[in-house]
Amino acid sequence: MEVSTPEGTRVLVADDDADIRELVEFKLSQAGYAVQAVPDGLAAWEAFEANPPQLAVLDVMMPGLSGFDVLRKIRESDHPRVPVLMLSAKSRDSDVDTGFAIGADDYVIKPFSPRELLHRVNTMLSRARA
């Protein structure tokens, strides 16, 4: 499978942890993605509604709307096929099962490898475009 060219591809990143938010934004920006980073679930949903991205990276435990809540809303929206990667410290099998059951395309557990995250984002976008 050919890996897509990220230039200009919009990625929404939502995480209430400033460290994670900044480093994911930095990693994806360095790879050429146009990243919009927000600190909570409500801001994530508002950003999604205002300008749907090509992919979303969502934390699960966020103030206001959780990442799972945002994922549900995305799947019920006018853009239900946007790939969503959950990035969470919730590592129990039941948490991962819930994420996929709601419609996540991938689930990465913290602590995570930023390099691996980038590969997963690239692959998800390639599949979405195929």
Place this chain on the structure above:
Amino acid sequence: MTGAPVTLLAATLVFAACLALAVVLVLTKVGRETRRRRRAALVAPLRPHLIAVSAGEDEGPARSTLVAAEGPSRRAVTGAIADLLGKVRGLPAEHLVEVLDRHGALESAMADLRHSSPVRRAQAAQLLGVSRVPDAVDSLVVALQDKAGEVRSSAAYALGLIGDPRAAAPLLAAVGAPGAGLPAGLAADALLGMGVGISGALGDALSDPDPRTRTVAAHVCGIGSFTRALPCLRERLALDPDLTVRETCAQALGSIGRADDVEVLARHTEASQPLPLRRVCAEALGQLGEDAAVSTLAALLRGPDPRLAEIAATSLVRLGPCGRAALDAASDERPVQSALTVASLQGVLR
């Protein structure tokens, strides 16, 4: 002194105590926030470098800049790196640890494990753990005996992150240490972080004199699929004097048992056994997933304990078509109806 002044004095004292507590809480919160802001201000000029190293996008200069930090900035960067090490793994984490090492923070942490302050000892254990320092294992094992509970917990957490199976036996022993134990969940998580090399230690711990140690060992055997412990789990289920240990062994057999274990678990659902154990064994039979359990579970559907009957019904649902046939034959029983309703709501049945 008459009743009214005494009441007034008591109310005044309670009010004063509440006020003092509120002041302490506010001061603590303000102090913490002030320290957080001060640290953020000290780290701010170095933050782009910190993020670059954490993201694995460092070509060298960023790490060198972090290593060159001096004085209060160095201490602030050390704290920020300790936070980040709980969030990233792989090469970026190794680079962050390298910065800590060059700062002398890991050497200080080793020394701080013997500091007079339990807060400093606990922080040192945490830092050595998130930095995955293999040379710290022996010192952390000693810290499992610390008189402060938070230090013992931090040492166990750190040993789980480092993952050296040599620490399994002392960690299991620390669970049941008289007056200085470890939380069972924390110990189990740490043990699971040590991989398959702890099999021997788990087997030995199943015969430990302390029931808390035996319980944790049995739980980890089940969760971590340590099948070499199966003979010992069967023996403990049958003979252990502690009911919690027996229940945990039954749960473990439900997770990792063989077809032969249907008979073992079925024996412990008999009316002569303690009711809590019968319930756990009925659930474990469902988890085991063997059709041979149907007759035992079906017999429990009409028993006097409705909860046991409901668990048996749920286990029959889990067994698939054979179990469903047994449920159909007892569909007039209320526990069966409850179990079927719950299964439908959970999407197990359609």
